[in-house]
Amino acid sequence: MTHRLPADHLDLAQIAASGQCFRMVPEGGGFVIRAADRGVHAVSKEGILTLDCREEDLSFWRSYFDLETDYGRFQEAVDPSDDYLKKAAAFGSGIRILRQDLWEMIVTFLISQQNNIPRIRKCIENLCREYGRDMGGWHAFPGPEALAGLEEDALMPCNLGYRSKYVVRSARQVVSGEVDLDAVRKMPYPEAKEALRQLFGVGDKVADCICLFALHHLDAFPVDTHIRQVFEARYPQGFPYEKYAGFAGVLQQYIFYYDLMGK
């Protein structure tokens, strides 16, 4: 079933390249996107998002793409005297912060550390193929229950390397209830970040990625090596977070994408 939805400031190619989602595959002029155990074919063009999905999944995808949020507001809020940020925001104006699955983001960003984007994508494919439910032609993302019973190095064949034990032990912490994901979903940003940091292998940066891309805490601002380099070059006096309270994480994505693709 095909649905056409008005969606300004939405460019799927930009979102795919921005590195917040690793399960977007180009197909038919758009992308096939997988989220946990759902899938959709999506095309974004001239302010319209065309989705090919089941009728009962439509509200899920509407939320997933964050269609209720006005991203024009974030664009306009950029300090006009900040030339670099203005350029970055304009360059990545089609980026939205997707509302992705919590467990999937935990695993994805555990895998991301000391890793590069093509390899991260490959690791996730391997993980889904080996441990995800067969959905008929593709595999769902494996839940914590599917991973908690494994040996700590069982995911080495999926090319996770030393991160294998991070994923398995985190799965155990979730399944045992030591870290209650339902509770984390209801927490404000600082508490959620601290709770996520209890997971083995989750530090400051990974916790912020999870808060931003799964929990939609737009205050979360992951600082990685790229962002740190940009800050050293462009904001030696410090990034003006106070000007962007409540949505600084959106700007982080503009900066990351601009740094990656804009030069």
Next chain:
DNA sequence: TGCCAGGCTGATA
């Protein structure tokens, strides 16, 4: 060959 990639843990002082 050596170094790095969207960090983190654990040891050490």
Next chain:
DNA sequence: TATCAGCCTGGC
């Protein structure tokens, strides 16, 4: 409390 080695592995 701060610093730092070591970690899987593919690509350059």
